[in-house]
Amino acid sequence: MPNRTVYFVSDGTGITAETFGNSILAQFPGKPRHVRRPFVDTAEKAHQVVHEINQTSEAEGRRAIVFATLVNREVLQVVREHCKALVLDMFNTFIEPLEEEFQVKSNHRVGRFSDVARSQEYHDRIEAINFSLAHDDGQSAKNLESADVILVGVSRSGKTPTSLYLAMQHGIKAANYPLIPEDFERSKIPSMLEPHKRKCFGLTIDPERLSQIRNERRPGSKYADLMNCRYEVNEAEAMMKRNGISWLSSTHKSIEEIATTILRDIRPDRLIY
Amino acid sequence: MPNRTVYFVSDGTGITAETFGNSILAQFPGKPRHVRRPFVDTAEKAHQVVHEINQTSEAEGRRAIVFATLVNREVLQVVREHCKALVLDMFNTFIEPLEEEFQVKSNHRVGRFSDVARSQEYHDRIEAINFSLAHDDGQSAKNLESADVILVGVSRSGKTPTSLYLAMQHGIKAANYPLIPEDFERSKIPSMLEPHKRKCFGLTIDPERLSQIRNERRPGSKYADLMNCRYEVNEAEAMMKRNGISWLSSTHKSIEEIATTILRDIRPDRLIY
Numbered sequence: 001m002p003n004r005t006v007y008f009v010s011d012g013t014g015i016t017a018e019t020f021g022n023s024i025l026a027q028f029p030g031k032p033r034h035v036r037r038p039f040v041d042t043a044e045k046a047h048q049v050v051h052e053i054n055q056t057s058e059a060e061g062r063r064a065i066v067f068a069t070l071v072n073r074e075v076l077q078v079v080r081e082h083c084k085a086l087v088l089d090m091f092n093t094f095i096e097p098l099e100e101e102f103q104v105k106s107n108h109r110v111g112r113f114s115d116v117a118r119s120q121e122y123h124d125r126i127e128a129i130n131f132s133l134a135h136d137d138g139q140s141a142k143n144l145e146s147a148d149v150i151l152v153g154v155s156r157s158g159k160t161p162t163s164l165y166l167a168m169q170h171g172i173k174a175a176n177y178p179l180i181p182e183d184f185e186r187s188k189i190p191s192m193l194e195p196h197k198r199k200c201f202g203l204t205i206d207p208e209r210l211s212q213i214r215n216e217r218r219p220g221s222k223y224a225d226l227m228n229c230r231y232e233v234n235e236a237e238a239m240m241k242r243n244g245i246s247w248l249s250s251t252h253k254s255i256e257e258i259a260t261t262i263l264r265d266i267r268p269d270r271l272i273y
Numbered sequence: 274m275p276n277r278t279v280y281f282v283s284d285g286t287g288i289t290a291e292t293f294g295n296s297i298l299a300q301f302p303g304k305p306r307h308v309r310r311p312f313v314d315t316a317e318k319a320h321q322v323v324h325e326i327n328q329t330s331e332a333e334g335r336r337a338i339v340f341a342t343l344v345n346r347e348v349l350q351v352v353r354e355h356c357k358a359l360v361l362d363m364f365n366t367f368i369e370p371l372e373e374e375f376q377v378k379s380n381h382r383v384g385r386f387s388d389v390a391r392s393q394e395y396h397d398r399i400e401a402i403n404f405s406l407a408h409d410d411g412q413s414a415k416n417l418e419s420a421d422v423i424l425v426g427v428s429r430s431g432k433t434p435t436s437l438y439l440a441m442q443h444g445i446k447a448a449n450y451p452l453i454p455e456d457f458e459r460s461k462i463p464s465m466l467e468p469h470k471r472k473c474f475g476l477t478i479d480p481e482r483l484s485q486i487r488n489e490r491r492p493g494s495k496y497a498d499l500m501n502c503r504y505e506v507n508e509a510e511a512m513m514k515r516n517g518i519s520w521l522s523s524t525h526k527s528i529e530e531i532a533t534t535i536l537r538d539i540r541p542d543r544l545i546y
Binding site: 088 | 297298301302311312363368434437525530533537
């Protein structure tokens, strides 16, 4: 799909339109140009965006695709009536059957994030981010008992981004603790982790991939050497096995997939709320 | 909506179903119970989930709501045929008009995250997270020239979570730098920031709220004192004004809203890709 533009138009942040639209577009070959237009919450702004979209459609010789999450009726009306584009109205399509099911009218409130900044859930997310930062890379053994999850694995196996993602998206207090050559020589997991094994989860990684990642940071070092990476990964997996810690490989997985798997396997309660 | 359960069922992570479903549910009063069921990618797993859903519907005396993002046709078939629930099939609803528009069949590939772990875009996100961590709270002035954005503001105005969110979701290298009482006494922005003013963005916060947040960390301190918070916030806003740095208040905004506003205002290029 060259020369085709997809717009994500929202009266909120547009994150929902973008997440959902991208999932659907992944079902098609090619990659159109993406444009996010957030905070379109007045008729005037709607007319501006419509003007931009129509110009694009004309310039490209084919109509643009518009994923719209618009709660404001006046804005939606402008987009629907004046856009020379394929407009996919993501909200109203599903709101109608839900109104019927719930036997209640929807309230047309803009944005899933409105007013959340003062909610308990939001507060917990911010607290979790602070916790995960303070407990990144084994920085602190303080309060490990209040961690929800402790990620373990060799350096550069993906622990830090996964911990931060768990905190930010799910409000999970995720500490992370590296397994280092000294631990392998001693053949024992770090003593700090001993009392918390049940909430440990391991990340492993293909040694070739690990060597490649480490070489970007310290080219030609022993740290990045393939033989050494093989040794560390083998030792780490053996150590996790001996200690009954489940693990997964981050090699072909995104942080979103890793985080979801961890939740499902060791905090299934957090998938229910 | 008490005694009603909403399921997010997916053959991928279920993040899309959850994000989208929650946006729609926010249009209705009340809060049903939420259950996410990821990685439902075989007919057998589908039958398990269907069984769970049907039991819930029966126990609650009203049918559950199912937001489904299922690419696997066999799985979708099982859910559609056997669920005693309101099934909202989020993908197929929009895939048909798109197939017609693009004049191409969709490829039924599971998950927007599949194989991303090796893509350039994913690599850039991980690099951005590492950059933002290394440049959190003014830790390092090294490579500030390669920052995409530098967030400035008083301690606890929301800089750290916002930087991490920008990195994680948008691959933005976001540094953050605190404005501290010494800067206000000197009446000058930190010298490190001087050459990078154009990419600075300020966060401010209501002094009452700031005092409350700081009191959670250091109760009864001068740091948390309301008069001191008022002084710091005033000085910080005056300093940003003098230096032509735009800012917004984080008081009633989520990190998602703050991040989207920053992108729109100082990196509009990042809303197009």
